[in-house]
Amino acid sequence: AKYTVVEKGECIACGSCGATAPEIFDFDAEGLAEVVLEGDNNKGVTAIEGDLVEALEEAVESCPTSCIKVAEVAFA
Numbered sequence: 001a002k003y004t005v006v007e008k009g010e011c012i013a014c015g016s017c018g019a020t021a022p023e024i025f026d027f028d029a030e031g032l033a034e035v036v037l038e039g040d041n042n043k044g045v046t047a048i049e050g051d052l053v054e055a056l057e058e059a060v061e062s063c064p065t066s067c068i069k070v071a072e073v074a075f076a
């Protein structure tokens with residue numbers, strides 16, 4: 001499984017991640033990306049598996065500021 005968080009301080013709200021992986025990323029009230037997997041709240045604690053891993057990897061590649069962080073273990 002993979003885990004992911006958006007470092008919002010580096011997000012420029014380009015919108016690419018939400019377009020690429022809408023099941024994982026959406027935008028907060030300020031237009032910055034965040035992880036919207038149920039119960040995650042952009043903490044990077046929700047396991048991403050199966051087809052979503054591919055969507056995640058595409059989103060990471062699409063991010064111009066490399067602010068989508070990915071790890072093999074939960075972030076918190």
Ligand code: F3S
Nearest residue numbers: 011012014015017063
């Ligand atoms: Fe922000 Fe990168 Fe998504 S800049 S909107 S996290 S693709």
